[in-house]
Amino acid sequence: MVSAGRRTLVIAGFAVLLVVGTFVSASVGQLDVGPRAVMGAMLHGVGIDTSWRPDDAIVEQTLLQIRFPRVMMSILVGATLAVAGAVMQAIFGNPLAEPGVVGVSSGAALGAAVAIAFGVASLGGWGIAALAFLGGFGATVLVYVTARVGGRTEVVTLLLTGIAVNAFAGAGLALVMFAADTGSREQIVFWQLGSMNGSRWSEVGTVAAVGLPACAAALALARRYDLLSLGERTAAHLGLKVEQLRIGSICLVALLTGVGVAFAGIIMFVGLVVPHLVRMLLGPAHRVLLAASMVGGAALLVWADLFARTMMSGSDMPIGLLTSLIGGPFFFYLVRRTRSRAGGWA
Numbered sequence: 506m507v508s509a510g511r512r513t514l515v516i517a518g519f520a521v522l523l524v525v526g527t528f529v530s531a532s533v534g535q536l537d538v539g540p541r542a543v544m545g546a547m548l549h550g551v552g553i554d555t556s557w558r559p560d561d562a563i564v565e566q567t568l569l570q571i572r573f574p575r576v577m578m579s580i581l582v583g584a585t586l587a588v589a590g591a592v593m594q595a596i597f598g599n600p601l602a603e604p605g606v607v608g609v610s611s612g613a614a615l616g617a618a619v620a621i622a623f624g625v626a627s628l629g630g631w632g633i634a635a636l637a638f639l640g641g642f643g644a645t646v647l648v649y650v651t652a653r654v655g656g657r658t659e660v661v662t663l664l665l666t667g668i669a670v671n672a673f674a675g676a677g678l679a680l681v682m683f684a685a686d687t688g689s690r691e692q693i694v695f696w697q698l699g700s701m702n703g704s705r706w707s708e709v710g711t712v713a714a715v716g717l718p719a720c721a722a723a724l725a726l727a728r729r730y731d732l733l734s735l736g737e738r739t740a741a742h743l744g745l746k747v748e749q750l751r752i753g754s755i756c757l758v759a760l761l762t763g764v765g766v767a768f769a770g771i772i773m774f775v776g777l778v779v780p781h782l783v784r785m786l787l788g789p790a791h792r793v794l795l796a797a798s799m800v801g802g803a804a805l806l807v808w809a810d811l812f813a814r815t816m817m818s819g820s821d822m823p824i825g826l827l828t829s830l831i832g833g834p835f836f837f838y839l840v841r842r843t844r845s846r847a848g849g850w851a
Contacts, residue, residue, distance in 0.1 A: 507788045512797075515786050519800040523580070526807035530579070531572045533815055538564055547573070570706075578704035578712065579810045580803040582765040583775060585716040587802025588723050589761035590776020591783075591795050595730040596754045597652070599663055600781065601839060604762040605773035607652075607663060608670025609644045613759075613766035615677045616640025618693045622685035634711055637767035642759035644670050649755060664840075699770035699825025701810045708768045715764040719757050720799055726750065726757075727792035734789060772825045774832020775802055781839065 531543045538559070545557030546568040559565045586604065593602040593609075604610045616636035619625070625632040652666045678697065682690050729750050732740040737747050765772070783797045806824070809831075813822040 507790075507793075512787055512793055515783075516793075516797050516800060519797060519804050523800060523804040523807060526804055526811060527576050527580070530576050530807055530811040531568060533811065534572065536564065536567055538568060543568060574704045574706050574709050575701045575810065576807060577709045578701050578769060579806045581709065581712045581716055582701075582769045582772065583779075583802040583804070583806025584720060584799040585712070585761040585765045585802075586772060586775040587779040587798040587805075588720050588776075588795055589758045589765075591780040591791070591798045592723050592730075592754050592758050592761070593776065594780060595733060595791060596751050596758075597649075597663065598734070601663060601777070601836075603774065603777035604641070604758065605771065605775075606777060606836065607644075607648045607667035608674055609641050609648070609758060609762050610766055610771045610773065611671045611674035611678075612644025612647075613637040613641035613763040614697065614771050615674045615681070616763065617767050618678050618681045618685075621692050622681045622689045631711060634715060634764050634767040638759050638763035640674075641763040641766065642756065644674065645755045645759050645762075649751070697771060697825075698823035699772040699828070700813075700821065700823050701769060702814075702821050704768065712764050712768060715760055719760040719764075720795075723754075723757055723761075724792065724795050726754065727790075727795055730791040731789075734791075770823075770825055772806070773829045774836060775805060775828060777839070778832050778835050779805055781835075 528540055528543055531547075532538050532540060541557045542559040542564060545555050546559055546565050548555055549558050549565070550569055550573065559568070589609075590603045593604065593607070594600055596602075604613075614637070616639050617633050619640075620633045620636040625636055647670060648663075648666050651669075652663045654662065678693065682693050685693065729740075729745055732743055732745045733747065733750065735743075741747055779802045780794060780798050783794055783801055787793050787797055806828075809827050810824050813824045813827045816822055
């Protein structure tokens, strides 16, 4: 049993990492800005003028129109992907379930690519987000139907299903790119790499409008996920409507993944690494797990985005590449540990 003090300490630690990462990310770049100017511009953005407000209009506009939207997008996408991973692991009863690994992110990216190639993007961010949701929803349903056998999911079945869904979505992306014009083709490449570059306040608003209520809904279902972890029969005996919970959770995962992918592209392993780290530190209780994953995912992606745009001078590394470099070895470790416990290999 994890003590309340430890829970508070861990969540506070994630929050500190998030706040520090936010200020450092807003300060560092080709145009370095001091913390006082960052705070002054932030307060001015919400209607509070102070002596800390930057004197240089270029600095202020850089913060308000470029860096702050990018940081906020990192926070929101990190939180939504981490919660999506935690929810997937809860409904599949499998620690290796994650939107990127099992193809949900690829399905959402395919939907976003169709929106770009066929002009739906002209309707604005909601048009892209809607098709990204449909793509993610279809991929989630396909994984759910295929991977669950006899009321449970095997690790090997889940991974093979993910490979198949990712392959199909990759072929669909290639076909859309082939049919699209040059401008659309360049935009579609963005979804495959993943980046926070070019984030705008209108896009941040769309992600917040969809992602935050979906995160709140997942938190509201936390107790039901705890019951589900006891086993389907036990949960049903205690009054839980298992299939209704799973169907609703599939919709939540599609919303959380689709809205992130729609504006940031495919960002792998956030939904795998963060819930696992939280579970090791705080245990499996889902209310704490989901809340801490939100903060931890936001902090992880803020720092990852900071490193992605500062590691190489004069270039902006795709954040999806960086998270894959971090998450790939971690995923291999989890597969090896899971198979070792099952007697698969030493």
